[in-house]
Amino acid sequence: MNLLLDTHILLWWLDDNKALARPMREAIANAENVVFVSAVNVWEIVIKRALGKLEVPKTFRDTLAREPFAHLPVTVDHAFRVGQLPAHHRDPFDRLLIAQAMEEGLTLVTDARDIRRYEVRVFGRRGPK
Numbered sequence: 587m588n589l590l591l592d593t594h595i596l597l598w599w600l601d602d603n604k605a606l607a608r609p610m611r612e613a614i615a616n617a618e619n620v621v622f623v624s625a626v627n628v629w630e631i632v633i634k635r636a637l638g639k640l641e642v643p644k645t646f647r648d649t650l651a652r653e654p655f656a657h658l659p660v661t662v663d664h665a666f667r668v669g670q671l672p673a674h675h676r677d678p679f680d681r682l683l684i685a686q687a688m689e690e691g692l693t694l695v696t697d698a699r700d701i702r703r704y705e706v707r708v709f710g711r712r713g714p715k
Contacts, residue, residue, distance in 0.1 A: 589613060589709060590622045590658065590687045592696035593630045593679060597642075600649055607711040610695055623655040624686055630679040663689050674703040 591599070591614070598606040599614055614621055628650070634640035643649070660682065667685035675681075680698065684706050687694040693707040693714055702708055708715050 587613065587618075587709075587714070588620045588622065588690075588692045589695050590624060590683060590690070590692040591627065591655075592683060592694060592698060592701070593627045594697065595695045596623060596627050597631070600646075600653070605697075607697070609711065609713045610697075610709065613695065613709060613713075621655050622658045622690075622692060623650065623653070624658040624683060625660050626679055626682045626686065658686060658690070660686070661689075671704060675700050 595606065595610060595614075597603070599611070613619055631640065631642055631646070635642045664682060664686045667689045668681050671681055671685060680701060683694060684701060684704050686692065687706050688704075693709045694701065695709045697711060702710075702715070
């Protein structure tokens with residue numbers, strides 16, 4: 587399975603946070619799955635850190651680099667896909683991650699319920715849906 591991590595899932599994984607449900611943790615750890623981290627995740631984290639809304643260690647970049655994740659850049663096709671999404675909510679980071687997952691055929695690993703309103707494959711607390 588090809589997975590794209592939502593930003594909060596990435597942070598929970600890196601922090602070994604107990605909020606990360608076992609099925610999600612097992613899917614991310616499974617070497618048979620390709621796990622993607624998007625430039626969108628990093629963008630969201632550094633913006634929220636700069637605004638004082640999120641505390642992230644100064645070693646975040648090095649910590650992320652040690653993970654065996656594939657990196658997903660933002661493309662023009664991803665941006666156009668965002669424009670085709672219904673306006674279920676306004677979070678620009680979520681909308682771009684949804685568009686990337688749709689455009690690349692990835693399953694979005696997330697705990698955010700409002701994302702399920704979109705026609706995107708989601709891997710939630712109980713597994714894929």
